[in-house]
Amino acid sequence: MPIVFLILALFTVVMAIGTVTARNLFHAALFLIGAFFGVATIYVLLEAEFLAVSQIIIYIGAIATLIVFAIMLSRSMMGREAGGYNRFWLAAAVGAAALWSLLAWVLTTVSFPVVNQPVPADAIFQIGTGLVGPYVIPFEVASILLVVALIGAVMIARERHRQR
Amino acid sequence: MTIPLSWYLLLAAGLFCIGFFGVLSRRNAVAALMGVELMLNAVNINLVAFWRYVRPVDLTGQIFAIFVLAVAAAEAAVGLALMIAIYRTRRTINVDHIDLLKG
Amino acid sequence: MDWSQIDLRMVGALWNQAWQNAGITPPLLTVINWVVAAVVLLLVGLNMVIGLIWLERKIAARIQDRLGPNRVGPFGLLQTVADALKLLTKEDITPTEADRITYNLAPALAVFHVLMTLAVIPFADGVIGADLNVGVLYIVAFGSMGSMAALMAGWASNNKYALVGGFRVVAQLLSYEIPLVFAMMIPVLVAGTMRMNGLAQAQGQFGGLGWYVWVMPCAFFIFLAATLAEGERAPFDLLEAESEIVAGFNIEYSGMKFAWFFLAFFLNSWVLSAIGTTLFLGGWQGPFVDRIPALGVVYFFAKTMVMFWVLAWIRATFPRLRIDQMMDFCWKFLVPLALVLLVGTAILLKLGLPSPFDGLALLVWNLVLLIGGFWLLGKAQHRAVYASKRAFTPQLPRL
Numbered sequence: 001m002p003i004v005f006l007i008l009a010l011f012t013v014v015m016a017i018g019t020v021t022a023r024n025l026f027h028a029a030l031f032l033i034g035a036f037f038g039v040a041t042i043y044v045l046l047e048a049e050f051l052a053v054s055q056i057i058i059y060i061g062a063i064a065t066l067i068v069f070a071i072m073l074s075r076s077m078m079g080r081e082a083g084g085y086n087r088f089w090l091a092a093a094v095g096a097a098a099l100w101s102l103l104a105w106v107l108t109t110v111s112f113p114v115v116n117q118p119v120p121a122d123a124i125f126q127i128g129t130g131l132v133g134p135y136v137i138p139f140e141v142a143s144i145l146l147v148v149a150l151i152g153a154v155m156i157a158r159e160r161h162r163q164r
Numbered sequence: 165m166t167i168p169l170s171w172y173l174l175l176a177a178g179l180f181c182i183g184f185f186g187v188l189s190r191r192n193a194v195a196a197l198m199g200v201e202l203m204l205n206a207v208n209i210n211l212v213a214f215w216r217y218v219r220p221v222d223l224t225g226q227i228f229a230i231f232v233l234a235v236a237a238a239e240a241a242v243g244l245a246l247m248i249a250i251y252r253t254r255r256t257i258n259v260d261h262i263d264l265l266k267g
Numbered sequence: 268m269d270w271s272q273i274d275l276r277m278v279g280a281l282w283n284q285a286w287q288n289a290g291i292t293p294p295l296l297t298v299i300n301w302v303v304a305a306v307v308l309l310l311v312g313l314n315m316v317i318g319l320i321w322l323e324r325k326i327a328a329r330i331q332d333r334l335g336p337n338r339v340g341p342f343g344l345l346q347t348v349a350d351a352l353k354l355l356t357k358e359d360i361t362p363t364e365a366d367r368i369t370y371n372l373a374p375a376l377a378v379f380h381v382l383m384t385l386a387v388i389p390f391a392d393g394v395i396g397a398d399l400n401v402g403v404l405y406i407v408a409f410g411s412m413g414s415m416a417a418l419m420a421g422w423a424s425n426n427k428y429a430l431v432g433g434f435r436v437v438a439q440l441l442s443y444e445i446p447l448v449f450a451m452m453i454p455v456l457v458a459g460t461m462r463m464n465g466l467a468q469a470q471g472q473f474g475g476l477g478w479y480v481w482v483m484p485c486a487f488f489i490f491l492a493a494t495l496a497e498g499e500r501a502p503f504d505l506l507e508a509e510s511e512i513v514a515g516f517n518i519e520y521s522g523m524k525f526a527w528f529f530l531a532f533f534l535n536s537w538v539l540s541a542i543g544t545t546l547f548l549g550g551w552q553g554p555f556v557d558r559i560p561a562l563g564v565v566y567f568f569a570k571t572m573v574m575f576w577v578l579a580w581i582r583a584t585f586p587r588l589r590i591d592q593m594m595d596f597c598w599k600f601l602v603p604l605a606l607v608l609l610v611g612t613a614i615l616l617k618l619g620l621p622s623p624f625d626g627l628a629l630l631v632w633n634l635v636l637l638i639g640g641f642w643l644l645g646k647a648q649h650r651a652v653y654a655s656k657r658a659f660t661p662q663l664p665r666l
Contacts, residue, residue, distance in 0.1 A: 001166045009175045016179055019198050020186030026366060026422065032198050033415065035179075039205045042175070045167075046216045048226055051208075051233075053404040058233055061411025061444075063201065063240045065437060068418055070194055070244040072430070074251040085189045086260050092188035096181040103177035108170050114217045124400060124461065126223045127230075135227055142234045149238035153245035 005045055012038030023084055025071050033064045047119045050127060172213035179206035193247050193257040197240065204236045305386075308396055312385050312534060319533045320347045322572075323579045330583040354529075357522035362425050365519070369423035374520065374527035376416035380409045381534045388541045389464045391551045391563030402463035403451050406542055407444065410497055413535070414440040420528075424519035432518070435590055439496060439503065442597045447493035449605035453486040453612055454479045454546045457629070467550025473623075478549040482626045483612070485633035485640075487547045489605050494539045494578075496593070499532065501582040503593055540574035541567075548574065604640045608633070 015038055018031035036059040043052035120126060131139050179202055186199025208229045215225020251257050286296050321336070321344055328335025336343030361370060384406050386396035399405055414437045421433015455461050457479065458469035470477045480487045496503040517528045544550060548570045551563030588596070611632050620628055 002171075005167050005171065009171075012175070013178055013182070016182045016202055019202065020182055020190065020195075024366070025192060025195060026369065028195055028198060030369065030372070030419075032201065035202060036205065039179075039209060042172070042209055043212055046172070046212050047220075048212050048216070048229075049399060049401050050404070051212060051226055051229055053401045053408045054230065054233060055208075056408035057404070057411050058237055059201075059205075060415065061408070061441075063237055065414060065418065065441070066240055066244050067194065067198065067201075068415075068422070069434075069437075070247055072422060072434075073248055074194070074257055084191055086191040089189035092185050095188070096185035099184060100177055100181040103181070104174055107173040107177060112169055112214075112218060114169055115219070117220050119216070119220045120223075123223060123226075127226060130223050130227050131230075135224075138231055142231055146234060146238050149242050153241040156242070157245035157248045 005042075008038060008041045008045065012042065026068070029064065029068050029071060032067065033060055036060050036064065050124050169213060169217040172209060172217075176206045176209040176213065179203075179209065191258055191260065193250070193259050193262070194244070196259065197243050197247070200243075201236065201240065204232060208232050304396060308385050309382060312382060313530070315537065316530050316533050317347045317351075319537055319575065320350075320529075322575070323533070323536075323582070326576060326579040327583040330580065351526060354522055354526040359522050359524070360519075362519050365425040366423045369419050370519075371524070373416050373420035373423055374524045374531070376419065377413065377531040378527050378534075380412040380416060381531050381538055383409045384538050384542075387463050388538070389467050389545060389550055390567050392468070392556070392560055393464065394564065395464050398462055398464050401461050403455055403461045403466075403546075407448055407451070410447070411441075411444060413497075416531075420517055420520070426519055429518050436499070439499070439590070439593060442594060443493045443496035443503075443601075446489050446597060446601040446605045447497055449602075449609050450486050450490035450493055451542075451546060453483055453609060456609075456612055456616060457482070463545055463550075467545050467552060470549040471552050475549070475553075477626075478547065478552070480547040482629050483547075483608075483633045484630075485604070485608055485637040486612075487543075488637060489601055489608070490543060490547065491577075492596075492601060494543060495581065496597070498536050498539050498578075500536060500578060502585040502588050504582075504587065536578055537571065537575055540578060541571045543574050544570040600640070600644055604636060608636050611636070 012035055015031050015034035019028050019035055022028035022031055036055065040052045040055040040059075043049070043055060183199040183202030183206060186202060187196045188199075190196050190199065211225055211229045211232065215223075215229075219225065247257050250262060254262065256262070283296065283300075286299065287293075291299065324346070325335040325343070336346035339345045339349050361367060387399055387402040387405050389395040389398075417436040417440065418433050421429045421431075421436070424430075454466055458466050460466065460469070470479055495501070517525060520528060544567065550570075551567040553562060553566035556562050556566065612629060615625065615628050615632060618628075619625075
């Protein structure tokens, strides 16, 4: 069991590093898709299979397609000019490494109240009743947010016909 | 429970820091958005790991993660629309060149 | 011989016993079982495509009053083998300035997403690769990955027409995913489970009349239309038909890479037929299947072949739709129909009618929507034709 986690975690981390270091933007998008898939397999290890499948549908099927479309629609940026790092990359790398060491120290020293219970067998039923029961207000707010984002994105990105 | 909780949390922290590095160090705005998506995924792994190890009976952790997923989708859509609009008017999405508001 | 004693699970028990006698312990044995099951599924899936391609060509030929392949082998059965050998020996071209990694990865991803869905198809009661709790959503997930493969193929070819073809494929696949998901959710609502084996088990009442195609024909129609579009089959195959001027996103692919796309297309058609069989036609249900479980495989394959035959029949008969007609059909007809159907089904199920009457109420609601929907579609078409005729009527000069 731990060997499976190590392989999947290594896969996810390698894909994530590929995302942030690839020079060609399209390759970075492909690495991102690999990272999303790795995260979905981690969810399967954590016995959250509904979330794993939703991750694949939403992230790979929708968000990754959006990102790839945005890369294709800003085509001339595929060249060497826009790949690579800006002038803050060294500070960013040092900052990220420092942040990770701090987080790793905190997470390994604190002891969390871990319990050893199994996941309920009707987890999907409970997610459904939770979304329309106790959490109906965040559900409705999320749907309003998605409608607003949809309308806003279409309004911002549409072609404007210039009037001469 | 053969995998200790701290392993999942370390993985999530690692992904978060990689995404953090990506947002701050990339020249292309779309690549910075990819870093943001990595950070959101790291947060989701954290949420689901805590749900599984601390309170698996109550499905709140997974529901929270589903909401984070939905919000991430909305934010990616709006962000990419903004970048397309910027590209159309300024012909560049190099973050070093989009600095009109800089004092 | 007592046929009811033959259970496929007995074979599994004998297999496990033989390995344990040879000294292989359970954790390693589980891994070996998984690998063997995966290899068997893959071999069955990939080798079936040879027969499927031959079958589709024969069906299309006979419907169009011609013979079809009949020279290579008896009844032309070896024609597909000959085609595969030809494609294997073709030169492997990569276009200049094409993105080499993406160009090679796209056909692999196209086959990957189809093969992964083979894991949740119930061939008989319990004979399923992985009876996931979220089987139906798993299929949707890997269907959505297929659009990524097409987009990669279109981009990596470094060809304007392939790119436009790739954009259109993604538009079509993403649009038709929505009615497909709604049409798949309606049997899930009625059966109360997302497990594929559970859906097949829930259609066992009233003999053959418990199948969901009799209870919800409108959902079956939406599923059929969305399946035709998701599989890029006629009449929705504008994007990669051979007779179009530009063969869509796979124009720059030749030889074995094109063979992979071709294989993915036919296997996808079969897998979608298998999913339709499980969701609507009762899966492995049939007469005497509770006494002789092995008959489930026979019924499943028979029903899947019938559905595949229907898909090939539609391909040979209908003309192709334009891209804007395709989009209109999805967003202006299928999505509102599916939404109204879903809400109505949920309300009817909440009413909690006793056993035969809830099926009858669902049937009535489905027929109302089917007939009403087509009547409205007919009126809209009539108005469009009438408007376009008026636009072309020459205005005679007033004397």
